[in-house]
Amino acid sequence: MNKREKVSFKKLIPLWIYLLFLLVPIYWLVNMSFKTNTEILGGLTLFPQDFTLANYKVIFTDESWYSGYINSLYYVCLNMVISLSVALPAAYAFSRYRFLGDKHLFFWLLTNRMAPPAVFLLPFFQLYSSIGLFDTHIAVALAHCLFNVPLAVWILEGFMSGVPKEIDETAYIDGYSFPKFFGKIFIPLIGSGIGVTAFFCFMFSWVELLLARTLTSVNAKPIAAVMTRTVSASGIDWGVLAAAGVLTILPGMLVIWFVRNHVVKGFALGRV
Amino acid sequence: MTKVQNNKAWWLVLPVFLLVAFSAIIPMMTVVNYSVQDIFDQSSRYFVGADWFRQVLQDPRLHDSLLRQFIYSACVLLIEIPLGIGIALTMPTKGRWSSVCLIVMTIPLLIPFNVVGTIWQIFGRGDIGLLGWMLNDVLGISYNYAANASDAWVTVLVIDVWHWTSLVALLCYSGLRAIPDVYYQAARIDRASNWAVFRHIQLPKMKSVLLIAVMLRFMDSFMIYTEPFVLTGGGPGNSTTFLSQTLTTMALGQFDLGPAAAFSLVYFLIILLVSWVFYTAMTHSEKN
Numbered sequence: 001m002n003k004r005e006k007v008s009f010k011k012l013i014p015l016w017i018y019l020l021f022l023l024v025p026i027y028w029l030v031n032m033s034f035k036t037n038t039e040i041l042g043g044l045t046l047f048p049q050d051f052t053l054a055n056y057k058v059i060f061t062d063e064s065w066y067s068g069y070i071n072s073l074y075y076v077c078l079n080m081v082i083s084l085s086v087a088l089p090a091a092y093a094f095s096r097y098r099f100l101g102d103k104h105l106f107f108w109l110l111t112n113r114m115a116p117p118a119v120f121l122l123p124f125f126q127l128y129s130s131i132g133l134f135d136t137h138i139a140v141a142l143a144h145c146l147f148n149v150p151l152a153v154w155i156l157e158g159f160m161s162g163v164p165k166e167i168d169e170t171a172y173i174d175g176y177s178f179p180k181f182f183g184k185i186f187i188p189l190i191g192s193g194i195g196v197t198a199f200f201c202f203m204f205s206w207v208e209l210l211l212a213r214t215l216t217s218v219n220a221k222p223i224a225a226v227m228t229r230t231v232s233a234s235g236i237d238w239g240v241l242a243a244a245g246v247l248t249i250l251p252g253m254l255v256i257w258f259v260r261n262h263v264v265k266g267f268a269l270g271r272v
Numbered sequence: 273m274t275k276v277q278n279n280k281a282w283w284l285v286l287p288v289f290l291l292v293a294f295s296a297i298i299p300m301m302t303v304v305n306y307s308v309q310d311i312f313d314q315s316s317r318y319f320v321g322a323d324w325f326r327q328v329l330q331d332p333r334l335h336d337s338l339l340r341q342f343i344y345s346a347c348v349l350l351i352e353i354p355l356g357i358g359i360a361l362t363m364p365t366k367g368r369w370s371s372v373c374l375i376v377m378t379i380p381l382l383i384p385f386n387v388v389g390t391i392w393q394i395f396g397r398g399d400i401g402l403l404g405w406m407l408n409d410v411l412g413i414s415y416n417y418a419a420n421a422s423d424a425w426v427t428v429l430v431i432d433v434w435h436w437t438s439l440v441a442l443l444c445y446s447g448l449r450a451i452p453d454v455y456y457q458a459a460r461i462d463r464a465s466n467w468a469v470f471r472h473i474q475l476p477k478m479k480s481v482l483l484i485a486v487m488l489r490f491m492d493s494f495m496i497y498t499e500p501f502v503l504t505g506g507g508p509g510n511s512t513t514f515l516s517q518t519l520t521t522m523a524l525g526q527f528d529l530g531p532a533a534a535f536s537l538v539y540f541l542i543i544l545l546v547s548w549v550f551y552t553a554m555t556h557s558e559k560n
Contacts, residue, residue, distance in 0.1 A: 011362055014358070014359075014362060015359060015362045015363065015373070018355075018359055018437075019373065019376050021434065022376060022379065022434065022438070024395075024402065025395045025403075025434065026391065028391075028394065028395050028401070029394065029395075040400055041400060044400070044402070086288045086291055087288060089284040090284055090287070090288040093281035094285070096275060096276065096281070097275055097278045097281035098275045098278070099278060099279045099285075100279050102281075105289070109292060112292060112295075112296050113488075113491060114491050114540065114544055115296070115300070115540055116494075116515070116519065116536055116539050117495065117516075120303065121520075122523060122524065122529070123298070123299035123303055124299050126302065127302070142295060145292065145295060146295040149288055149291060149292055150292065202382075203382055206382065207381075207382065207385055208384075208385075209384055209385050209386050210497065210498070224384045224386050227387070238394065241390060245383075245387045245390055248383065248384050249379065249382065252378075252379070252381075252382025253382070256378050256382070257375075260374070260375060
């Protein structure tokens with residue numbers, strides 16, 4: 001491995017360029033969120049000359065703005081809990097047993113990720129309106145289960161297959177019941193798998209906009225939909241738009257920070 | 273792992289099945305229902321059979337956006353998959369820098385789609401964006417994504433590369449980490465070149481994660497909607513009007529539910545077919 005490490009610095013240059021490419025647009029957004037609108041439109045400055053928090057103040061003091069964030073976080077967490085709690089037993093079944101139609105069921109679950117959302121919007125709207133769930137957080141959480149649950153089953157199944165079956169058998173011989181074994185022994189064993197799964201569920205639910213916007217109007221309106229408000233008669237309020245954008249990135253960064261060890265460990269296990 | 277045959281396992285899968293079936297089958301049947309009827313309003317609707325299917329399959333507008341969509345998805349895969357593999361190969365495997373790389377690379381994945389559009393909308397503008405300013409004023413290339421069709425198209429492609437290459441890289445990285453050191457030691461003893469190590473050790477071991485990456489990227493790039501919508505609204509002209517947007521305009525804008533539903537079923541079948549071809553091709557070559 002020594003030889004590899006010596007050449008590593010030169011080899012890393014493309015990687016740094018790539019990371020820079022990822023960060024520059026975000027830097028520009030952050031930079032702009034601290035500027036006043038006159039400065040934004042007045043000319044290009046690499047750092048805010050007239051540093052201001054006014055854009056953020058608009059968001060934190062106006063209820064229609066900050067409630068968007070609360071709504072989004074609320075349905076994302078709800079979705080994460082639902083997805084994980086149904087996917088855990090199912091993934092266990094897929095990793096341990098063969099049963100009637102298991103392969104077809106697995107493929108069918110995955111095909112749900114392939115359905116183009118654009119035209120399914122109207123049926124979704126009608127379905128959730130007819131059962132009285134329109135404009136509630138649970139409606140968005142349930143709708144997002146469509147693509148998150150199959151993904152969660154897929155990822156968890158990979159991690160569970162890595163746990164030797166002898167552990168299950170020993171536990172049953174020791175007199176553990178299935179629920180007790182599952183909660184006390186099995187779940188701690190696949191902790192990092194659950195971390196990775198939760199991360200992916202958070203990610204796909206947080207970034208989804210089409211379904212969330214269609215299924216809500218006022219009470220559960222997601223932040224991504226609120227952001228369209230910055231376009232008004234007097235043009236686009238660039239500063240506030242940039243500040244709102246920065247704030248949508250923050251929760252994701254927090255989640256990465258909390259699960260970073262799990263994700264690294266989960267990736268290191270080699271199954272995602 | 274040998275699995276036990278046990279049909280009682282269905283009880284464990286049942287919650288998932290019910291939950292997904294609720295959100296998948298009912299809307300899907302509604303779409304099927306629309307696709308064979310001509311709907312004027314709630315009370316008057318007529319069964320038209322396969323007419324809508326016949327009509328949409330001959331519609332030149334849909335042919336155009338289908339072609340654009342295929343070219344776009346092919347470009348996305350051709351750029352992102354090799355780039356992602358390359359990045360995964362150069363990423364440090366341990367220490368502080370590997371965590372930093374992982375975290376930085378995950379950031380674009382966690383930005384909502386429309387915010388991604390907004391970021392690039394700002395970044396690419398000639399008057400207030402760094403990229404637009406760099407290209408126009410410093411490098412002297414005339415660039416305007418709102419007026420020039422090829423600029424808009426390239427911008428949408430760059431956005432996708434920016435947004436999703438990390439996913440490919442992270443998946444490949446996880447595949448690479450699963451290769452035991454013994455393999456590399458054996459390759460060193462055999463004096464295998466770097467290329468041979470890549471071709472015969474790393475690539476075969478990455479196959480299963482590459483399959484996931486290719487499928488996810490194909491499906492998602494084939495259904496792209498939000499980014500071009502925010503950036504250009506499909507313009508200039510029709511240059512960035514992809515399939516999803518053509519469909520949404522048809523269904524919600526013009527309320528042509530029948531043709532839109534018929535076409536979305538065709539669309540779904542295309543994705544299913546291509547994914548199936550990828551899947552069998554890649555799992556088949558694994559056997560040989």
